[in-house]
Amino acid sequence: QVQLQESGPGLVKPSQTLSLTCTVSGGSISSGNYYWSWIRQPAGKGLEWIGRIYTSGSTNHNPSLKSRVTISVDTSKNQLSLKLSSVTAADTAVYYCARARGGYNRYYFDYWGQGTLVTVSS
């Protein structure tokens, strides 16, 4: 059974960089045809896909976040990380990591972390 656990600071100051880690257990982050993604959800609002990294290391991100997103993997620690730069109050949300599987054009998120709340405030 794959499990994902997000961790990181719960409070980030405006203009700084938000940094989160997702630790994967029950399977290797570097094997299989999976995408590892970050998704966020502001309080009372819907889900927003942030970006993804494939097991090969290739990445994509939501263009609405422009170039503020960096996603990487540390295979030695079986961890996924997210960095979001120049944060504002609009980046306050619960951040989830999730695994996607299914193949081209038919991916779906089968495992999710429990989420971690990040508040952007001075």
Added chain:
Amino acid sequence: SYELTQPPSVSVSPGQTASITCSGDKLGNKYACWYQQKPGQSPVLVIYQNNNRPSGIPERFSGSNSGHTATLTISGTQAMDEADYYCQAWDSSTEDWVFGGGTKLTVL
């Protein structure tokens, strides 16, 4: 960018059938999936690739996708099904994942 539209809310009586729609341009040509999210919890996949149920999801959950609309159907709705439901699809033009805005299902 590709958009998926869901009704903000749907109400259903216990034991009845609930239908939640998700609309997008030529959505029937894509694969849709559905997530259930209860308050304070992470989303849970209930339907993938239009009409497949993951292991552990009750048979009362089913899905369809045709034309411009995907539909999540819950037959014999139970009080425990009260939750927010999100559809999701892949935008092949940008290779981005897109979520619908979510539908709050009330069982009353």
